[in-house]
Amino acid sequence: MEPTSFITEAKIYFIWGGFVQLFWSVVAAPFLYLITLCVSTKSFSSLLRAYIVFNVFLLLWGCLGSYIFRSIAFGKLYVSVDRMVDWYAFLPFGQWVLDHGLGEWRGYLISGTNLSQVQNLWFAVALPVWLLAIVSTRLTLRCLQKIT
Numbered sequence: 001m002e003p004t005s006f007i008t009e010a011k012i013y014f015i016w017g018g019f020v021q022l023f024w025s026v027v028a029a030p031f032l033y034l035i036t037l038c039v040s041t042k043s044f045s046s047l048l049r050a051y052i053v054f055n056v057f058l059l060l061w062g063c064l065g066s067y068i069f070r071s072i073a074f075g076k077l078y079v080s081v082d083r084m085v086d087w088y089a090f091l092p093f094g095q096w097v098l099d100h101g102l103g104e105w106r107g108y109l110i111s112g113t114n115l116s117q118v119q120n121l122w123f124a125v126a127l128p129v130w131l132l133a134i135v136s137t138r139l140t141l142r143c144l145q146k147i148t
Contacts, residue, residue, distance in 0.1 A: 006067050009066065009070060021062070061129045062089040065089055065128070069087040073121055077121070080097050093121075
């Protein structure tokens with residue numbers, strides 16, 4: 001498989017991955033807000049700011065995670081036909097990546113690779129992405145709190 005350009009992959013991830021993340025973060029927000037009301041005394045505006053900052057960092061670190069995952073796995077462990085975004089930090093790799101195709105063409109696992117191996121790789125990349133997004137959010141909010 002041809003090497004992937006980080007710039008090209010980043011553009012695709014920011015546009016398509018950003019749209020998908022925006023959609024799911026809007027869908028999840030009311031439920032997360034209700035849960036947060038039970039465990040936090042912070043104001044709505046501070047919770048909203050934290051949620052937005054976290055999602056921005058999840059998108060940024062997710063872009064890097066997607067590139068790392070695809071560099072390691074695409075063409076070596078699996079091939080997908082629709083190469084828009086195969087890796088999301090919030091959606092585990094699954095058969096959906098391989099089954100989604102264009103017309104009659106479908107993705108496939110390569111030479112003895114099983115789905116759990118690719119899912120373990122997804123987890124190995126997703127865990128640091130989430131940790132980096134959480135730490136980045138906390139540091140940013142701490143800095144913003146000192147400024148205001």
